Amino acid sequence: MAEILFWLLTALTLMGALMVVFSKNPVHSVLWLILVFFAISGHYIMMNAQFLAIVNLIVYAGAIMVLFLFVIMLMNMNSDTEPQKNKWLKMAGAIAGGSLLLVLVAALKDTDIKTRSLSGAEGNIGLVQELGKVLFTDYVLPFEISSVLFLSAMVGAVVIGKKN
Amino acid sequence: MPVNYYIFLSVALFCIGIAGVLTRRNAIVIFMCIELMLNAVNILLVAFSKMHHLAGLAADAGSRAGSEGQMFVFFIMVVAAAEVTVGLAIIVMMYRNIHSVDINFLNRLKH
Structure with missing residues (x-):
């Protein structure tokens, strides 16, 4: 199967x-x-x-x-x-x-x-419970940095797409 | 399933993506082929994560080995989403200026 x-x-x-x-x-x-x-x-x-x-x-x-x-x-x-x-x-x-x-x-x-x-x-490492535990303990710094990345990508998209 | 089936699947997907980037001229299709390559790597990471997890379970029943691979896939998706927003903004800007998304028009960047 x-x-x-x-x-x-x-x-x-x-x-x-x-x-x-x-x-x-x-x-x-x-x-x-x-x-x-x-x-x-x-x-x-x-x-x-x-x-x-x-x-x-x-x-x-x-x-x-x-x-x-x-x-x-x-x-x-x-x-x-x-x-x-x-x-x-x-x-x-x-x-x-x-x-x-x-x-x-x-x-x-x-x-x-x-x-x-x-x-x-x-x-069961694929479940959201286990992954969330890992994400918010061992990988909390990369997680926060990725939020900064998203913010800069958003600002970048607006700045590039703006009509000058 | 043996792990090498997944390895060959992801290698084939990656090579299709590379061939697409090299042969197509439409900038948006090239972008989609880059997404294809990112997903090939994601499949490989998940497969090795599962393999590592099964090896960890054999040694210790409560082991959480292998969740690092899935974390990497998660962060790859984050970076891909950020990349797509900026890339599509650049493509829209390019279309506004030269009224085409053909990448051969971009060779004026050389001069």
Whole structure:
């Protein structure tokens, strides 16, 4: 059962990622990316990271993707008018990505940890109770610093987007 | 599932993201491919967190080993959200000035 679910989610993830790259229309890319995020959330649930799965859905699929969609529709770019790039340049990009895949797979296929199993539902570090305890004791300084980061990002977005 | 399946899934997702960044010209699609790469790393971190946690449980039943990996994923999401706001503001500004999001128009930054 878990195996079937894993392969289903993996197929969804990789197909959605490929369609993000190959769609001509940016709105279709956004919708495929939302599908990828849902599949990744499924993977998180299968790895017992329930809190991250929900945060992934809320933050990525809910907030960031709506922001993307908003910008695309604001700029009225939902037409597939991307000018054609040089064909050789495109092929060079695809070959570069494929070679990186080849090198990484060749380097990682004989690792020592490859038979370590991840199945099983034991452990509860993925629950919000445990993660909150860790976040507000050991990681409270990075948490506060990230709030400063958010504030500066907000100020930066307003300053950049302001009409002068 | 063995951990190397998750490693290969995340490697494949990362390489699709890289190929997308290299082949597409629309700045927004390039941004989405960067999100794809961030999520590939997140999957890898969660998988290793689970692996580490299972090893910790074998040694000690009440262990909380492995929650660091999930904390990292949490902070990566925070940074990604901040990055997207600034990046989309830059793209909107660029569209307002040159009426296009084609990155080839940006090579005037060289001069």
